Amino acid sequence: MKILVAVKRVIDYNVQIRVKEDGSGVVTDNVKMSTNPPDDNAIEEAVKIKEAGKASEIIAVTVGEEKAQETVRKALAVGADRGIHIKVDSVLEPLAVSKILKKIVEKENPDLVFMGKQAIDDDCNQTGQMLAAHLNWPQATFASKIEVKENSLEVTREVDEGLETIEVNTPAIVTCDLRLNEPRYASLPNIMKAKKKPIEQINASDLGVDTNPRIEHIKIEEPPKRKAGIKVASVEELVQKLKNEAKVI
């Protein structure tokens, strides 16, 4: 079984986002970047399945600028076998990314495609479901547990009401929740080994996919600031304020 894992390079989750003054976006120059957190869970799960002897090859793929390769390299260091980097110069919408990934799936014929449930930059939560639609494959989103069966997966999904379990026939798309597993750190020897693993580079423009934006970003701004609060000296004062000033209890 072959598993394709899609990863995205985003601003590190610990970085306090700063909005550009001209309203055109957020500051990314000299800002720490890393792999989108749930994409790490997607890689980890694929590696665990391979370690259990149920997968033969893991391919990590990313769509992004030159430096997005670092994200693929990291996936190689934790256990992916080879990488694919689809080069683009601009930020693409999930619809365009899903069309690019469809081309890669057609080329590589994986049995499973894993990725994070949502990217923490644009917070769209679309790419996996869109790829599933393009391929007419089943989708198992927000996965917190995956059981590999013969020709199918049993996937437990994190939903509002609690947990839902579905069974999807392979080939299938799974989008991963942070609770799926605990991603491992790459060891130094594995980081060194990953440097020798191949990363194929493909220009998005060679794939014949329409990547033109459909959504205009008119303005990016800071959210309204909360007005400064006060510190209260005691529990009595707190309760009195909540009762008589805020009138919420």
Place this chain on the structure above:
Amino acid sequence: MSVLLIAEHNNKEVKSFTLNAITAASQIDQDLHVLLIGHNADDVAKSLSEVPLVKKVLHMDNEIYENYIAENYTSAILKHADKYSHIVCSANTFGKNLMPRIAALLDISQVSDIIKVISPDTFLRPIYAGNAFATVKSNDDKKCITIRPTSFEAAETTGGSAEIEKVDAADKTENTKFVNREEIKSDRPELGTARIVISGGRGLQSGENFKLITDVADKLNAAIGASRAAVDAGYITNEHQVGQTGKVVVPDLYIAVGISGAIQHLAGMKESKVIVAINKDGEAPIFSVADYGLEADLFEALPQFLEELNKLNTIQK
């Protein structure tokens, strides 16, 4: 222009987030139709028809819709997509799972998780976990939109009398099977819709100590939340998690106890109307969003808080 809203329900009742989505959808265009896909859900159809903002209910009834499967819903919705300028639903796990599948098949770039309708093609949506707001304009002819439920009031549920039209079922997928659902039952208000939420963090130090939170929650009829740190430490189950990767809550009162206020957590609660922080670390970032901050040891403050609440003659429920 007409808007088609996809209802979320359990064949007995409409889920509350659908009512919030109805309010947003009606701001896009008043000609709002609701598509109800289910099985033996006549009561749901009736209650949707009584929502004054709803102009028509399309009711698709078939046993294949006993459980919600995104693939089956998608083929059902695509049968009706032609007639509408906008297809919308709530941006919770229901709508997040469903809408991109529809959008891709219609070749539409979806606008996710809107918090404001600026015009029928322009919307405000949070990005970077709410650390920036983007004003976006969709240039697709048809729009697929998901709506952040907590940013819109719930629609009125009585007084309307929309027509209910029965429509035929669509194709069923053979590749996805529903196995089971474990719903978390509770007598408390639901976290996503509660008027008061009290949340505990790593400062609680153990699952047993969450009793201090529970006692106050009982007194205030509040829902119980938690930070990711508390969930990861195993103090409480994950359906209580508030934050970027948990639930986004907008209660009238949010009480954060022993929570430092990681960016991840703030993203899930900072739009609350009134925020209280109780933390012994006066430098904790949670204080920067708190209307009322109490720098104190929670193990002393929470019992005192309960005692003070008990002294009050009346407490709003």
